[in-house]
Amino acid sequence: MQPSLRQDPPPGLRILVADTLPQQALDQLEQRGHDCVVDASLGKSDLIGSIPGFDVLVVRSTKVTEQALEAADRLALVIRAGAGTNTIDTAAAAARGVLVANVPGRNSAAVAELTMGLLLAVDRRIADNVADLRAGAWRKKTYGKATGLLGSTMAIIGLGSIGFEVAARAAAFGIAVQALDKPRGSTATTRIAELGIALVPSLEQLVRSSDIVSLHAPSTSHTHDLVDREFLGWMRHGAILLNTSRGDLVDETALLESLEAGAVRAGLDVYRDEPAGGNGAWESPLARHPGVVGTHHIGASTVQAQVATAAGVVEIVDAFTQGAVRNCVNLEPSRLGAVTLTVRHLDRPGVLARLLDLLRTAGLNVENMENRVFRGGQAAVASMDVAGAVPPSLVEEMAAIPEVLGVSATPLAGRS
Structure with missing residues (x-):
């Protein structure tokens, strides 16, 4: 057999x-x-x-x-x-x-849906309505005084995938949407135009000119405590703050002060000290405040x-x-190095090892490298971004390797 x-x-x-x-x-x-x-x-x-x-x-x-x-x-x-x-x-x-x-x-659509749900709940006091009905109280006169959303203006801070989903839904409600004017890629620029989003030159002007401020920014050193006393002071009296992004974007002490003064209202899905687990006791003055409609960090929690x-x-x-990296957040976003070495060579064992050994001897570190084989499998081309100046003698040594067909050294754009 x-x-x-x-x-x-x-x-x-x-x-x-x-x-x-x-x-x-x-x-x-x-x-x-x-x-x-x-x-x-x-x-x-x-x-x-x-x-x-x-x-x-x-x-x-x-x-x-x-x-x-x-x-x-x-x-x-x-x-x-x-x-x-x-x-x-x-x-x-x-x-x-x-x-x-x-x-x-x-999960962008799910978070956007909750954002709009919180907005409606704040404007129409839905949670209080439900609580009173369940307690056996009929208070139509109290709750029949909502402002309404049609014709209002919403500022979206963090115009990424979630921000755009919120903008689309807000526009369907007849809400004018605006965002901060800053450099963006062509895809985002096209989407801004499609949705009719107005761009405002400064954060202060953006906040001052909005009835609703919706946060969709990531948590970074630049966004930590973004919503502080100064920010809240810019908000229109009675404006609504929505946060379905990250709790540390908001100075909760400052927000509590504004809520106590009746200056703003809030719809929150995230909090600074929220529990890590799915269940448990938790006391939060902010979440308990009557000016807040809160949920349990469930923005992305749909099937x-x-x-x-x-x-x-x-x-x-x-x-x-398969050797690829998708959506990696801790690699350098752009190429490093000072010079790109492009080496055309026969596709033989040991060629790359000899090239790398010459670089090691010269004290040059390879920051990025790719080796592609030509059709037919006879030859290949290696591209290596190296840190530091490449002397002509090194290029000559590489070119002298019998299997090497050609070598060029080119300063990396912006780093020459």
């Missing part, structure tokens, strides 16, 4: 899912040969003892600390099953060569959004197994 030539498929990845993920996505990952372990009870401290032995970590709200990354012995990829990565120590991951990826845009986000997780894992 002839021996079988069939080879078993390479072993898959070990994936730790430290939150919940739809079963459909787990099935797809396991069908691809990956070993998935799901433990939604893991907190940031538990993760330290659980992460060894895994190649990939998938999280939603679970915090990934430097200590957890230190405990990982083979971790290569952390996936945030959502857009924001503020719960992950991306700098510590970068220092350890661990990729951090996210799944942006898949539609979770299925779409989980599909994005699978796509990232698929790309990773």
